[in-house]
Amino acid sequence: MSATPSPDLSRDDVLRAPKVLLHDHLDGGLRPSTVLELAREVGHELPTDPDGDAAALGRWFADAADSGSLERYLETFTHTVAVMQTADALTRVARECVEDLVADGVVYAEVRYAPEQHLEDGLSLDEVVAAVQRGFDEGVAAAEGRIVVRQLLTAMRHAARSMEIAELAVQWRDRGVAGFDIAGAEAGYPPTRHLDAFEYLQRENFHFTIHAGEAFGTPSIWEALQWCGADRLGHGVRIVDDITVAEDGSVELGRLAAYVRDKRIPLELCPASNVQTGAATSVAEHPIGLLTDLRFRITVNTDNRLMSGTSMTEEMWSLVEAFGYGAAELRWFTINAMKSAFLPFDERLALIDEVIKPGYAGLVGPAPADGAAR
Template sequence: MSSAAAEPTGLTRDTVLRAPKVLLHDHLDGGLRPQTIIDLAADCGHELPATEAVALGTWFAESADSGSLERYLETFDHTVAVMQSGPAITRVARECVEDLAADGVVYAEVRYAPEQHVEGGLTLDEVVAAVQEGFDAGVASAGGRIVVRQLLTAMRHQARSMEIAELAIAWRDRGVAGFDIAGAEAGYPPTRHLDAFEYLQRENSHFTIHAGEAFGLPSIWQAIQWCGADRLGHGVRIIDDITVHDDGSVELGRLAAYVRDQRIPLEMCPASNVQTGAATSIAQHPIGLLKKLRFRVTVNTDNRLMSQTSMTAELWDLVQAFGYGVRDLEWFTVNAMKSAFLPFDERLDLIERVIKPAYAELAAERSAGRD
């Protein structure tokens, strides 16, 4: 997991910015612009810990940088509070797409919990419609350079997962690509929502499960073997089932071997994983070893506001920590696109028409020394 063997590749942050990116794990309520929070808070009368954009952004970052997932989740009290009306949700969704497109993201699945946005009187259906309106406006504003889909999330400590699963099915041909559960893992195993997962499987639908972030291997095992997750949200603790011997040889436990053999995608979020204590540092993040072992690793932002991050920042951190080059970034990106909850022909089209040509051009620039 160490970056000791990393060597400078000459890659610049500008190259990383220009590279096409695919994002599978990004929370809508974790990516607001600080000024937008201030504007929306003024509209709804919500009190904030700071009323100037830079100061507020700093507050979110410092509050989230605690090493505790539970404290990290507390920061969402403010973002969710200002997302309780249709216009507010639509604005946040539009700006989300605009920000991702500006960061070079060509495909994104953005998740949120509809049940957390009904305090102002909206129905669950109206929440999804407001998000879709914002996504459509954002895609239009970005000139169609990005494809965005919704992931509907149920909170694992609540009892509305079946309702949200049915909502995801009702909207799956109108912008919703799949389902997720999120929230504190300890004490709230994914098996509490088994009926929702079984329903989604009967409906031939896709779902991911937050697992293996704050909690260990049992969370991952349940998500896969009991609930049938297509992907693992984070999955960092799969490293606990991998042994690196003194001679450098690596031994995979049965769960880790299954995850790798089945090509189960890991939605890893390096900056967030460090903030919540799931990893000690970027340089020691399990992603380094997991990539070497050819797990289906993807790179994601999780919560751009709380982590003060972007896809460019996440990948640039990995470049610096592990010496990754253009082809490594392409590997992460193609991994993510292969793992998206998008029809196969649409995934293939983005890989062949957008991703591979762009990376080929970047690689050619590197070879010519024009980076």
């Protein structure tokens, strides 16, 4: 990839360009104003003074998450999850999620959350999924065809409900749920703890991604792929631990890194979040630059828009500033993501040909000759 700055590409261009989002947490993307309003309704005490200052609350989330620790980062979710315990709240949050993504130029999104974390006020797992789907449907209808949204159901890796959530995901496969995921602190909770769920999903011909290689290294990635059979890697940024760059600039891939690249296994990279959790020291030093140069199947994602104070536009613009990427690189990331989506092939192809390529037509020249092999 070229690192030459693209002076003709503006932030407004990036905002208007069609974007695809594969790794976004519903409970990590609430509007601060919504957190405030819902907290008042349920009597949940927030960490900032209850003076109705949504901007101050938004800053608290970003500051609390900006600690260099994944465990500390995850603590911020206690407040968002606390206000997402009723069907109405879940529907509202889901609807607003779609509205915010549409405003950000996202044309396809897979939004994940853990149904087991929303049962405190008596909802069943099925009722949680139904409430979220209702919100997504309302948001998509209001967008009049400008976005396609699917759910990913997440099981928490420290808990013991992964089989139950996997079965729930399969039950909803034709009603809005496109895949399954596990999330939570990696250290001490390897994905093989949930092997029965992954084997069930494989028997059901169902898609799943696994959070791996975010805060923990290559063993987590190896287990996710070679034991569990993950279709994609949630983050996967630590695959660079299996890549050696010599002083003369030559690069040697270890067997795992070579396998990931050869098999075109998608990496759901989240630059801003990775900086917050210490997986990278800055966007400019994020491994996404090296991995892009090496032609891994890179996708760009937000992870948690509230905690990182980010959006897809912000994520991509930060890469333009850090690496000099132009519209060609952004289109490559976007098509990579659409190719990797848990959506039927014909629907993916239609979005690429009818939405993404036309959306970039005014920003970038003809696709490179090797584009199809990427």
